[in-house]
Amino acid sequence: MLSQKKDFWRICVERWPLSGRSAFVLARYGFIASILVLVGTSLSLLFFRYPAAVPDPRTIFRPSPPAQDSREDYDYFNLANTTASNVHPIDTLINAAREFHDARLLKRSEDLTSAAQRYRERRGRHPPPGFDRWVAYALKNDAIIVEDYFDRIYKDIAPFWGLDPKKIALQAAKWPHIVRVRGGKTEQVGDTQGRVPWLELWAKLVSDVGKHLPDVDMPINYMDESRLLVPFEDITRYVAKEQATRTMPPASQVVSDYTGLAEIDKMDKPEDPKFTHAPKLYWDFLRATCPPGSPSRDVPAMDEPALIPQYPHGLSEAYAYRGFIQNFTAASDACLQPHLRSYHASFIEPVSMSTSTDLFPLFGGSKLPQNNELLIPGAMYITDHEFYSGGNSHGPPWAEKIDKIIWRGVASGGRNYGENFHHFQRHRLVEMLNGTTVSRLERNGARALTFEMPLDSEYDFSRLHERKIGEWLKEFADAGFVGRNCRDNKCDYVDPYFSELESIKMKEQYKMKFLPDADGNSFSARFRGFMLSTSLPLKATVYAEWHDDRLVPWLHFAPLDNTFADMYAVLDYFTRDRQGDSAAQMIAEAGKLWGEKVLRREDMALYVFRLLLEFARVCDEARDKLGFVEDLQTK
Structure with a gap:
């Protein structure tokens, strides 16, 4: 190793x-x-x-x-x-x-014995039945087994140990859209006519490992937006139950076979969870998931969207080091940043809201850190469609790239109209990369519609102090909307600020050095393609994804604050001299090398394999005794 x-x-x-x-x-x-x-x-x-x-x-x-x-x-x-x-x-x-990445790789498991031992040390339980097949699949496919890479699974699933297992299994089995495994065979269940093919893609991914799985149901969230926001006090109570029952019984008392779902399949559909449809109040539902006393807990939803957003200058030391992101988790956590209620469309007015405060099983491709879905790889990462990946093209070598930043996309993220669009993250990104707009701000000291220029005291670089950022961006940046998503298709309110540009295929964008990634209605779905390109991804997000545990910011991509207040300083560092360009090349190429090792289809299947073993166990009435102990019995 x-x-x-x-x-x-x-x-x-x-x-x-x-x-x-x-x-x-x-x-x-x-x-x-x-x-x-x-x-x-x-x-x-x-x-x-x-x-x-x-x-x-x-x-x-x-x-x-x-x-x-x-x-x-x-x-x-x-x-x-x-x-x-x-x-x-x-x-x-x-x-x-790099030091963090090196240290974590030292914990890599190379065989079943070490993998099972590290599981017990980190999880406080025996591995689930089928763990030996999981390890065999990982080794066969040259996967990197580091137990830390699966922490998201255990954070997601912990609260479900506080619910009745039969109730969880029944809710999962009767949901409208399901990936179902019975007798080792995988099928998709539910009407998908007129819908995007996400259920089919997820079913095919599960089928890669279906023959190794117990009978299990994977209910799917078919919306872009995540749906579960269980109040903090309820989740705390459920997780406390999980901790209280976390034991490792002697091997002689462990059960190695799942009970199965034959009884569940015969039962009637349970009562549907209660859903709320009030997009303008989404922030109020979210802040109820924050710990009491946290910065956002008692801050209500924005009630005057026409007002220009006010940002507290200077990134918080809670997640930034001298103005640059050092804790990407905290930087993505709206509970720590009440200003995000007016700086991200998800918190202002999402396109769709169908939210429940009840905990029930639902799987989805992304979620806010406060949501309670069980994360799986986004379906857009599984498709071969060039729109998301760029196809087989990953871009030229760094030395042959054009020294520019490029972004194309639609003005998604929420319902935008005249009173609120200036709060949206994608509008802010596009306006901040407009050299003409920035030059005007530098000349007259005013502020733009969507953002404020950083203060001289916040960052120390000559382009800022000499008021030359706009001049630089005119040559360096190429950003714009290919669709403005205006309310009722009437765009008069954005005409003075944003026009529409021709789309540029991903493989063409890969010819540029820098690729910013901004959230849409949920995650942007382009990040995996960016990671596997030879360009440098710059990532800002409030969403969590399946791969977060295995990627290290500043080594595999460059993190940005969700306000983009640090973007000019980050780009200045990478472009002002040979040292910065070498660092950008290092991150771009190290990220690509690492992505080719840990973001493969086999890695996504392995993640879902582990998750479904754990979910099948938490749905089993014998779950406290279920486990894999064969490695202990052979000693």
Whole structure:
């Protein structure tokens, strides 16, 4: 395993042969004190947000002072001619990200025995029955087995241990759209006429591993928007029950066969959960999921959308290091950021709202951290459609790319109309990349419709201080809408600000160096394609996805704040000199290499395989005794 890890970084170093080791060591120690302060703050937030001892899946890193590193290949981008006082914050974040990634890879399991042992250590239970088949599938397909990569499954499923297992199984079996497994055979259940083919795609993914699964039902959320917002107090109570029943009985008392669903299949449909349809109140439902005393808990939904959004200048130290994202989980958490109620369309007026405050089983491709669906890979990541992936084209080598940032998309995210569109994240991204608009702001000191320019005190770079960002963007940025999604198709209210541009195929966009990714009605569905391209993805989101545990910001992609307040400073770092360009190339290519190892179809099937084993167990009346213990019995 260690040799494989070194091989990965040897490839990186061979591709980016740069120097400066002694200066790097000096720079790294120069930031020890400040990083330790950030450690304490970030850890306190980690335990504050989540009510149970279920790991927060996207806590990026908590760097501690490292020992003197003896590897000659450690400097994978150039830190020559730097001192402790002038090292850029992103330099520090990139190196800490690499250390975190290295440390986590040391926990890789290479066989069934080590995988089962690490499962018990991390989960406090025996693995579910079928775990041996899961490991065999992983090894057969050269998957990287790191138990941490599956933390999302256990955060999602923990509350269901607080419900009656038969009730969960019955609700799952009678939902309108289901991927169903019986006797090892997979089928899709439900009327999909006139709908996008997501159910078919998910059914095909499950069928990849269906012969290894017990009888199980996977009820599907067919909406773009996530649907479950169970109040914080209820989830806390359910998770407390899970913790109270978390045991590892002696192997002699463990049951290795699932009960099955024959009885459930004969039962009548249960009463439907109660759903609310009030999109303008979505924020109020969401804040009820936040812990009491958290910043957003007592802040009501925005009631005057016509007002220009006001942003508190300076990114919070709760998730930022010197103005740049260091904790991507906290940066995506609306409970910590009440200003997001007026900075993201999902919280202003989603296109559709059918929300329940009851906990019941529902699977979906993305969700807000506060939602209670069970995450599976987004169906758009499974399709081969070029619209989402770019097809077989991943872009030219970095040296042949055009030094530009490009974005095309529709003005999705919510119901936009004259009074509220200036609060939407995609409108803000497009306007911030408009060089003419930014130049005007730099000349007269005014603010734009959707954003404010960063203050000189917030970031230290010459383009900001010399008022040359707009001039630079005129050559560097190409962003616009291919559809404005106006209310009743009447776009007079956006005509003065946004026009429509011709669409550009993904494979053409991959010729540019920088690809920003912004949420739509939920997740954007392009991120996997961006990761597998040779370009650098820049990601801002309030949504969680299945892959979050296995990707490390500042190593596999560049994170952005949801306000995009840091975007100019991040782009300036990557474009102002050779060192920044080398760092951008490193992240773009390391992300692609890593994506080809952990974002494959086989990896998505493996994730769903594990999730359905766990879901089948939580639906079983013998769940407290169900487990895999064969590895213990052979010792």
